[in-house]
Amino acid sequence: MGISILAISFIVLLILGMPVAFALGIASMLSVMMTEVVPVNYLTQTMFGAVDSYSLLAVPLFVLSGVIMEHGGLSKRLIDAAKAFVGHITGGLPAVTLLGTTVFAMLSGSGPATVAAIGGIMIPAMIREGYGRGFSAGTLATAGGVGIVIPPSIPLIVYGITTNTSIGDLFLAGLIPGLVIVLSLYLVNRYICKKKGYGTHVARAEWGARGKAVWRAKWTLLMPIVVLGGIYGGVFTPTEASGIAVAYSLVLALLYREAQWSQVPMMLKTTFLISGMILVIIATASTYARILTLERIPTLIANFLGALPVPFWIVLAVILLLLLFIGMFMV
Incomplete structure (x- = not known):
């Protein structure tokens, strides 16, 4: 009963x-x-x-890292770098969205934080370029799911704690499936865009512009290497890595000078809401x-x-x- x-x-x-x-x-x-x-x-x-x-400290810290990236200009630099390389292909902006969400998920470990950070930039951009509203929202929603699989994933941390499984092993196990999901989503998006004629008029970026975009995002692109490399190399634990991710993103946000002190309460509120829900x-x-x-x-x-x-x-x-x-x- x-x-x-x-x-x-x-x-x-x-x-x-x-x-x-x-x-x-x-x-x-x-x-x-x-x-x-x-x-x-x-x-x-x-x-x-x-x-x-103690291990659950990684949840709010990774979420906070993603929120800082969103408001500190880091996510915008990621998008600009991705757009310089794949923005001109068929379904270019969806491809940019997928690349942006993949890298951001590698930094924040949170699907909701990834969607919030990338969606605010990419959905309006896709609508302006003639992509359908439903298609734009659907692309971002499905791409945000990559954060559940690709390391350092907060759900994988929770699963590892609950089942007493090595979190480092779970991260390694999630890397290739996460990339396969991204590739599969891109192929589906490319087919839909080709069928409906979306995004066929974006000019190819010159290599000079690509180099500048990568240079502007260089410290942000280095972050996954620092965080994931430290975990896999045994330098620090996933929980310690979450603290390093917060410190790293905070330093970059101060360096770029795009975040405002008035945004701090909102950033903390967002972190509390997402972490509390989890x-x-x-x-x-x-x-x-x-x-x-x-x-x-x-x-x-x-x-x-x-x-x-x-x-x-x-x-x-x-x-x-x-x-x-x-x-x-x-x-």
């Missing part, structure tokens, strides 16, 4: 539009109150324990997962799938379709 309440209430709340963090928490609370599988105060202990982690999801998801574990649901599902007389790829396809369906509501 407990698992029925847990699953049905969670699905109903998602369909009704309840934020996923609250849906997880309310479903867990209802299950505990109606079945008394554990004391109610056990939920609060579990939620506190889930976020009481941490609340972690806290409530931990209670949901703990109840599932107490009910032995993961073990039952694993035994059921393992006993099916079908090839492994069918089981994998069913799991992927299930995750796709759930992901339609968890936005």
Whole structure:
């Protein structure tokens, strides 16, 4: 009965539009109150324990780094450099968007921060060049998802902490799939742009202009090497890397002199909102997962799938379709 309440209430709340963090928490609370599988105060202990982690400091710090880049002129320099090289090809601005979001995701680790930083620049630019509004927004929304996979990804940090998996290994595992996603998105965008005639009149930039754009963005482009190189080289941990990313982006923002002191409260507010949303999801998801574990649901599902007389790829396809369906509501 407990698992029925847990699953049905969670699905109903998602369909009704309840934020996923609250849906997880309310479903867990209802299950505990109606079945008394554990004391109610056990939920609060579990939620506190889930976020009481040193490694989770990387979440707000990487988000803050991305926000500083957005307001400090770093993201604009990334866009200018990308535009100089690929802005003239078919679907040039979508390609610039993909390149910009990829590099920015490597610096901030956050999908929402990436979308906020690149979208404010690229969506108006694409609309001015004749790209459709829906196409422009869709390109940015899908490109922002790269931040979930490509390192240093905040969801990968959370996953590593939750499952006690090496975060460095997860970063290495996410690099190639992230680049494959970017390439796949570009091919789809190129096909749509060619079909609809988008972006076919942008002039090719001269090599001198390309060199100037890269030179202006040189310190920003060096940031992924410093952050990721330090992690993979064993110089510092992902949590320490997040602090270095904040310091690096802050120094560049002061150097470029594009950020204003009056923007600091807004930058901190954005960081608190994004980080708080992530941490609340972690806290409530931990209670949901703990109840599932107490009910032995993961073990039952694993035994059921393992006993099916079908090839492994069918089981994998069913799991992927299930995750796709759930992901339609968890936005």
